[in-house]
Amino acid sequence: MAGLDQALSDYRADYTAYYERCKRDTSPKIRDANPIIYLIPGVGMLSFAKDKATARIAGEFYVNAINVMRGANGVDEYVGLPEQEAFDIEYWLLEEAKLQRMPKPKSLAGRIALVTGGAGGIGQAVARQLLQEGACVMLTDIDAEALAGARDNLVKVAGKDNVATVQANITSEEEVGGILSAAALRFGGVDLLVSNAGIASAAPLDETSLEVWKRNQDILVTGYFLVSRNAFRIMKQQKLGGSIVFVGSKNGLVASAGASAYCTAKAAEIHLARCIALEGAEHGIRVNVVNPDAVIRGSRIWDGKWKEERAASNKIDTDDVEEFYRKRSMLKKSVFPEDIAEAVYFFVSEKSGKSTGNVLNVDAGNAAAFTR
Known part of the structure; x- marks a missing residue:
């Protein structure tokens, strides 16, 4: 697709800038800066992750989030979390500890x-x-x-x-x-x-x-x-x-x-x-x-x-x-x-x-x- 490489590069740059703005002294290292959800006009939604289950769940979460936004806008106006609060949830130390205990990927993971x-x-x-x-x-x-x-x-x-x-x-x-x-x-x-x-x-x-x-x-x-x-x-x-x-x-x-x-x-x-x-x-x-x-x-x-x-x-x-x-x-x-x-x-x-x-x-x- 024309422009996809540039769009991905821009996304990674934006995510890195978000991390640098919000990180704390105790924050874990930056995670994968690539997007998981892709919206392609005329095609639909694609989700990419380390395995099929994670990709499926990410897609389900995204659809549910859209439904919440639609419902909120039907009543009043949807307002997302402040950027810093969203970052603190994403890079919560206890969540990082759980991720570090995950088993190593199997030899054909992602294949x-x-x-x-x-x-x-x-x-x-x-x-x-x-x-x-x-x-x-x-x-x-x-x-x-x-x-x-x-x-x-x-x-x-x-x-x-x-x-x-x-x-x-x-x-x-x-x-x-x-x-x-x-x-x-x-x-x-x-x-x-x-x-x-x-x-x-x-x-x-x-x-x-x-x-x-x-x-x-x-x-x-x-x-x-x-x-x-x-x-x-x-x-x-x-x-x-x-x-x-x-x-x-x-x-x-x-x-x-x-x-x-x-x-x-x-x-x-x-x-x-x-x-x-x-x-x-x-x-x-x-x-x-x-x-x-x-x-x-x-x-x-x-x-x-x-x-x-x-x-x-x-x-x-x-x-x-x-x-x-x-x-x-x-x-x-x-x-x-x-x-x-x-x-x-x-x-x-x-x-x-x-x-x-x-x-x-x-x-x-x-x-x-x-x-x-």
């Missing part, structure tokens, strides 16, 4: 995350991890009913302020635009993208239909492209950097017989992430990949036909699939959604602040998938 495939086991585990670290999370999924259930589960973890959902199909350019708009309207933008939406299919090459091939490409390649492209545009506009994580698959590194459509699409995901990492570096946008393998518990993919197909391919019963993959791993351990969430958190947090274009396998050990 806005978008998680695709948010209704599945991995999506929910990732969202829970990010919420526990202080982020606001926008979940999206094509399954409206499952998405509503995921939201109910996550609200119990972090409250209504920090969780939002939007049902959408990531293969639709228009709907992807709607996802990013919803995140901007609800939380103010997007800092972290976890691209996790997925499907799986298995069939011998000569039995793989063009429809199945295109469906894998549409969701696992085109969908990831559309979401990351739109998120990338917003991150560039924000000029705050950002982090993108693709939830890929061991199959993106290792070919599997009877799953050419899926393996090819997952390989394309990994290469797309590397391409975005190259372009994102100059903007402080990091892009990395987490490759799970055989995350069966809580997975909607494994609850469907994929489990039967992989059981048939490995000549085992469907009830033995999880144990089969556990024994196949080098560490002889099962991989759970929470394990993937930990890896995703590593990449979106400053713990990996100097990492981009990398791939982290979370597969309990698979020698054929060693990166090289």
Whole structure:
């Protein structure tokens, strides 16, 4: 918006002058001089604060204050507090003591995350991890009913302020635009993208239909492209950097017989992430990949036909699939959604602040998938 930078600079100067006029010898140091409430003609009111709850409460207080002023003017004339009295309330020493006892911000406080495939086991585990670290999370999924259930589960973890959902199909350019708009309207933008939406299919090459091939490409390649492209545009506009994580698959590194459509699409995901990492570096946008393998518990993919197909391919019963993959791993351990969430958190947090274009396998050990 034209003139916004100057208006903000003027506001900060006015606030600093107010502090200097009213401060006492015992007054706490000046607090953040940026405005919290913004009134934009033709748009409405926006509120900015350290977290969603504080921003919401500030907005509610402002609206209530306007209603008090309107009521007072309806009877006589509203008169505000004298400047010095208002300052003494704002910088009350007991209030300052309370603020000093507040816990330190969590590692992702103030960060806005978008998680695709948010209704599945991995999506929910990732969202829970990010919420526990202080982020606001926008979940999206094509399954409206499952998405509503995921939201109910996550609200119990972090409250209504920090969780939002939007049902959408990531293969639709228009709907992807709607996802990013919803995140901007609800939380103010997007800092972290976890691209996790997925499907799986298995069939011998000569039995793989063009429809199945295109469906894998549409969701696992085109969908990831559309979401990351739109998120990338917003991150560039924000000029705050950002982090993108693709939830890929061991199959993106290792070919599997009877799953050419899926393996090819997952390989394309990994290469797309590397391409975005190259372009994102100059903007402080990091892009990395987490490759799970055989995350069966809580997975909607494994609850469907994929489990039967992989059981048939490995000549085992469907009830033995999880144990089969556990024994196949080098560490002889099962991989759970929470394990993937930990890896995703590593990449979106400053713990990996100097990492981009990398791939982290979370597969309990698979020698054929060693990166090289």
